Amino acid sequence: MQLTQGLHRSLRQNPDRTAVSFKGRRRTFREFGDRVARLASALVELGLTEGERVGMLALNSDRYLEYAMGVWWGGGVLNPVNIRWSAAEIAYSLNDCDTRILIVDDQHLETARDVCRLVRTVPILVHAGDGAAPDGMLSFDALIAAAAPMEDIGRSGADLACIMYTGGTTGVPKGVMQTHLNMWSSCIMRIAESAPLAGTAVLHAAPFFHVAALGRALVQFVAGEAHVIIPAFDAREVLKAIDQEHVSETLLVPTMIQAVLNHPDFAQADLSRLRRLTYGASPIPEPLLNRVIECLPGVELAHSYGMTEACPSISVNPPANHDDAARKSGLYRSIGRGLPGLLVKVVDVHGQEVPRGTVGELVVRGPNVMAGYWNKPEETAQALRRGWLHTGDGAYMDDRGYLYIVDRLKDMIVSGGENVYSAEVENVIALHGAVAACAVIGVPHDMWGEAVHAVIVCKPGETTSEEEIRRHCRAFIAGYKCPRTIEFRERLPLSGAGKILKRELRAAYWAGRARAVN
Template identity: 65%
Template sequence: MYLTQGLHRRVQQTPDHVATIFRSRRRTYREFSERVSRLAGALQQLGMNPGDRVSMLSLNSDRYLEYAMSVWWGGGVLNPVNTRWSVPEIVYSLDDCDTGILIVDDHFLAMAEPIRATAKRAPILIHAGDGAPPAGMLGFEALLADASPVPDAMRGGEDLASIMYTGGTTGKPKGVMQSHLNLWSSSISRLAQFPLDEATITLHAAPLFHTAAMAKAVGVFVIGGTHTMVPTFDPAEVLETLERERVNDIMLVPTMLQAILACPDFARRDVSSLKRINYGASPINGAVLDAALAAMPNVEFSHAYGLTEASPVVSVNPPANHGPVGRASGLYRSAGRPGFGVFVKVVDPNGDEVPRNTIGEIIVRGPNIMQGYWNKPEETRQALRNGWLHTGDGAYMDDAGYLFIVDRIKDMIVTGGENVYSAEVENALAQHPAVHSCAVIGVPHERWGEAVHAVVVLRPGLQAGEDELRTHCRALIASYKCPKSVEFRTELPLSAAGKILKRDLRTRYWQDQPRQVS
């Protein structure tokens, strides 16, 4: 249950096997391990003690995986930074868990100084680029060259491995505490159902700061496969990399798959090496699945449902349900069945299990379930009750144990694979001087699944347009959280207790939909 064990195993058995490929740069497991042990030593010299948090603000690269493994090797804890966040959001996450070291790549250099200037504890900044580091920053490669390798700290089991920040129901992100056991067991559970081996060549197209992508990387390290990556999702570069590196395994959000199929390069690229596509964040559109199966008939599709708090996988829908039989039966729309070692129930508000095919809340327990939210005991108590994680997802389980998600009990929107908590957007909108009150809901969107929609009541005598409110929000929160549409009303529907009735706001958008989520 050590996240570094797969690295030791591969160096012992096949050290010249390729570990990472990033564009023209290739490194074997022997080379990768040497760099990891040196970077771990450098981080320790900079003050990283056991359990200390280290962050990275970067697009995908081989250095991102070196960061993750070296922090674990040196005894630290990952705090990956969401690259879509604004400076205030990033600073909040660094301050919240007292992060002392921040690695920044070339793409985000402009944010480095504002982060350092506004953080409560100014982090040590490391430049992860090929050129000379800017003034006031240390160089990633120079630190590696000057450092001595250190032995693996061998932290594992219940030791904290990462703090992954996710949206908060109260308007502030929550730091999900994942242990080595949480991440390791989630990977082992998936591998037990869908075995992979060292011949696996995985392409990381989703951002590695995201829990699903990082968990995928953990699994590839466990089996000693090869990691390829693109800096950010670009359909043309994904296709070029698939062809060049003969990739056989990839994880995508359905919107990514749709973009790949629509890319002009798709018809001329050889993607015959691809054997497995795992997708998540939302169910797949039937038309998109049909097009993908027609274009790539030898590819196996599987769907994973999960959440950061479950590190992340709860259930998996296997390839068998993505063919003609699964399409005809509707099983392709399922979130699958619980994985090995994962217990799932669908319960009523009292926590009692409901009969099959009855809607309730999904609750989960197992070795993959988080330790809690960093420094948030009340929110931890609400989420973890009697040993069960309450997901906030409304669903039913059929007679064969398949989960079908139909609603969200928690006030969350999933747009393009990203979670957006309504309270975060509402808090940002409420800071505009013209906004009297507001409510944020998710509405159906053909491409993104759901779109962020705001219903706003303006203060008497004041005016603000849709574009003005969006611009205001972008200064406070990530752009993907900002309202894609704004509806102005003279009042919001309220309950007798004065609570905004969001279900009434949602009805006009979802009344003709078979599910209340996309």
């Protein structure tokens, strides 16, 4: 139950095997482990003590995995920064958990400078790039080169390992506290259900600041297998990496899969070594599933369902449920069954389990469930009740234990694999001087699954435009949270108690669909 254990095991069993490949740079487990031990030593010299947070604002790279292992080796806690956030959102997360060291790559230098103007305490900045470190920043590689390797501090079990920020139901991000036990258990459960392919490499294309990508990397470390990394998702780079790096497995969201299949280079790429494709974050549309099966014959397909609070794994719908019979029966629409080591059930508003086939809230209990939200006891108590994590997803379970998501009980939108909480967007829109009231909902979108849609009532005598509202939002929140579509109304539908009736707003967009998620 120690997140560096997989690396230690590989250092003893396969030290000269390739551990990571990034832009033509390859490191063996011996080389990687040496850099990790030296980075940990350098961070301790900079003042890192056990349990303190270290952030990283960067695209994917081999240095990102060195950061994760190095911080744990030195006894620290990760704060993987969402690179799609605004400077204000990032500053909030650094302030919230008192992050004193921030590692930054070349692509995010300007953002880091903006963040430093907003934080209470300016962190020590470490430059993780290939060139010279900018003024006022230390060099990641120079720190490693100058440091002597240190022994692993050995934090494990209930010790905090990571604070991963998600959108907030009350309008501000929440820091999900993930312990070594939480993250380790999630890895072991995934391996018990579907072990990484032996002697092969996984391609990391999804961002490491997301729990799904970081969790998949940890699975690979526990299994002692190799990593191939690209900086960010790009369909051409995915095809190139699978072709040239002999990738056998990868994790993509459905929008990424569609982009890969649509890319002009798809027909020419050699994808013969690809044997497994896992998708997550949202269901896969049946036409896209059929295209994948047609274009990638022999590739196993699996759907992974989870959430940050479960670190992240809850269930997997395996390859066997993506064949012709499963598509005809609708079994492919399931999120699968609970993983080994987990208890899952569907409950009513009183927490009582409902009969099979009845819709209720999906709840989860197991060693992978988070320790709680950082400095948010009320929201922690709301999410963790009587030992069960309440997912906020409306679901039902069939007689064989397969789970089906049909709605979201929490006010959340999933757009392109990113979670967007309506309250967060509504709070920002409400700051605009022309806005009297607003409501934000998710509506179906062919490319992104769901799109953020805002319904706005203006103050008497005031007017504004869609573009002005979007420009206003971009100053406060990440671009993916900003409304894609906006409508202006004279009034919003209200209940007798004065609460906005969002189901009425959603009804026109979701009419005729079997489920209210896309």
